[in-house]
Amino acid sequence: MELSRKVMQIQPSATLKISAQAKQMIADGVDVINLGIGEPDYQTPDNIKQAAIDSIQNGQASFYTPATGLPALKQAISQRIEADHGYHFDPSQIVVTDGAKMALFTLFQVILNPDDEVLLPVPYWVSYSEQVKLAGGVPVEVGTDRQLRFTVADLEAQRTPKTKALVLNSPQNPSGLVFSRAELTAIVNWAVQHYILIVADEIYEKLLYNGNHFTSVLELGEANMDHVILINGVSKAYSMTGWRIGYAAGPKAIMAKMGIVLGHAASNPAAVSQYAAIEAFSGDQCSVETMRQGFEQRLNELYPLIEALPGFKLPGGKPAGAFYLFPDVTETLRLTGYADAPSFVTAVLSEAHVGLVPGEAFGLPGHIRLSYATDMASLRTAYQRLKTFIDEKM
Numbered sequence: 421m422e423l424s425r426k427v428m429q430i431q432p433s434a435t436l437k438i439s440a441q442a443k444q445m446i447a448d449g450v451d452v453i454n455l456g457i458g459e460p461d462y463q464t465p466d467n468i469k470q471a472a473i474d475s476i477q478n479g480q481a482s483f484y485t486p487a488t489g490l491p492a493l494k495q496a497i498s499q500r501i502e503a504d505h506g507y508h509f510d511p512s513q514i515v516v517t518d519g520a521k522m523a524l525f526t527l528f529q530v531i532l533n534p535d536d537e538v539l540l541p542v543p544y545w546v547s548y549s550e551q552v553k554l555a556g557g558v559p560v561e562v563g564t565d566r567q568l569r570f571t572v573a574d575l576e577a578q579r580t581p582k583t584k585a586l587v588l589n590s591p592q593n594p595s596g597l598v599f600s601r602a603e604l605t606a607i608v609n610w611a612v613q614h615y616i617l618i619v620a621d622e623i624y625e626k627l628l629y630n631g632n633h634f635t636s637v638l639e640l641g642e643a644n645m646d647h648v649i650l651i652n653g654v655s656k657a658y659s660m661t662g663w664r665i666g667y668a669a670g671p672k673a674i675m676a677k678m679g680i681v682l683g684h685a686a687s688n689p690a691a692v693s694q695y696a697a698i699e700a701f702s703g704d705q706c707s708v709e710t711m712r713q714g715f716e717q718r719l720n721e722l723y724p725l726i727e728a729l730p731g732f733k734l735p736g737g738k739p740a741g742a743f744y745l746f747p748d749v750t751e752t753l754r755l756t757g758y759a760d761a762p763s764f765v766t767a768v769l770s771e772a773h774v775g776l777v778p779g780e781a782f783g784l785p786g787h788i789r790l791s792y793a794t795d796m797a798s799l800r801t802a803y804q805r806l807k808t809f810i811d812e813k814m
């Protein structure tokens with residue numbers, strides 16, 4: 421049977437694939453440490469769990485909600501954004517989705533016509549390019565320097581009459597890079613000048629370390645806001661990956677169309693998760709800081725070890741945010757005789773029992789991504805296994 425041409429050009433999510441492989445090995449009794457997955461290891465905070473339990477017990481969670489989310493949740497999101505960034509979205513400008521992933525997916529369906537181009541600075545999160553293709557658009561990679569930063573000149577080099585949107589992910593998955601206010605201002609001014617939509621994926625905004633500061637696109641001034649769609653959610657900040665709540669916020673006309681698409685595609689995100697998310701956004705925020713500190717300790721202990729592995733290079737230095745390291749391992753591949761990062765990663769998983777993701781999944785071969793969103797003891801063991809693996813192959 422012939423399947424759709426759209427679907428035939430889509431690659432499976434490499435992070436989910438490696439994760440599934442690692443999980444299968446664990447199920448088979450192998451002691452695998454999976455650093456391949458972008459998921460906090462912390463439990464969802466108790467106050468959030470309790471809100472969900474209450475919504476089940478009082479019967480509220482039993483029913484459909486409006487397709488774009490409960491009014492109380494939109495209100496909570498609007499207030500959270502205003503408290504954090506001083507910008508007010510009317511609740512009608514907010515669309516709640518099954519995770520930030522679904523917000524992005526629906527957004528691309530709404531804004532892209534066939535062959536419209538979306539700029540993706542390299543490295544980029546694995547799903548952007550595939551979602552753009554599924555919406556009939558064309559992902560266009562934007563080159564970066566060795567520190568993985570890009571400038572307006574890099575963007576300008578890729579701009580065509582078909583350029584519709586630019587994805588700005590800060591703090592960035594996979595590199596942990598955070599744009600400075602000056603960089604962000606220059607990029608946003610350029611996009612606005614050329615009527616290019618800015619898709620600002622700020623899902624890691626709460627995870628900043630060692631005094632580094634995050635600037636949201638929302639803080640750059642009201643004048644840009646006709647061009648900005650904010651993407652965010654509860655997965656990373658509140659350790660709620662399993663609950664599947666994300667959102668998009670932006671121009672009313674775009675949000676209204678997203679609501680129509682979602683109404684047909686999903687009806688609504690799970691009601692119980694929405695009640696939990698109300699508590700996440702409007703309840704006590706202490707647990708966010710506790711988890712952030714935990715990630716910071718892990719980063720500070722793991723970074724010098726990883727940086728010192730034979731051939732590993734992190735030219736951008738210690739990452740400012742998110743919970744990943746993205747070393748250039750070109751030299752390690754040469755020293756150990758592996759042709760590329762995927763074959764290295766496959767061997768590390770099967771022989772050293774450590775799950776990693778090859779840079780190819782982020783548009784940048786010769787790199788690997790490690791997540792440090794796991795406990796320190798496991799990180800130390802994973803490091804030791806990786807070191808032994810490399811030493812033995814050299």
Ligand code: PLP
Binds near residue numbers: 458592653654
């Ligand atoms: N955006 C980025 C950059 C991510 O890394 C992820 C998850 O890994 C998401 C969006 C999607 O998050 P979720 O769908 O769990 O809200």
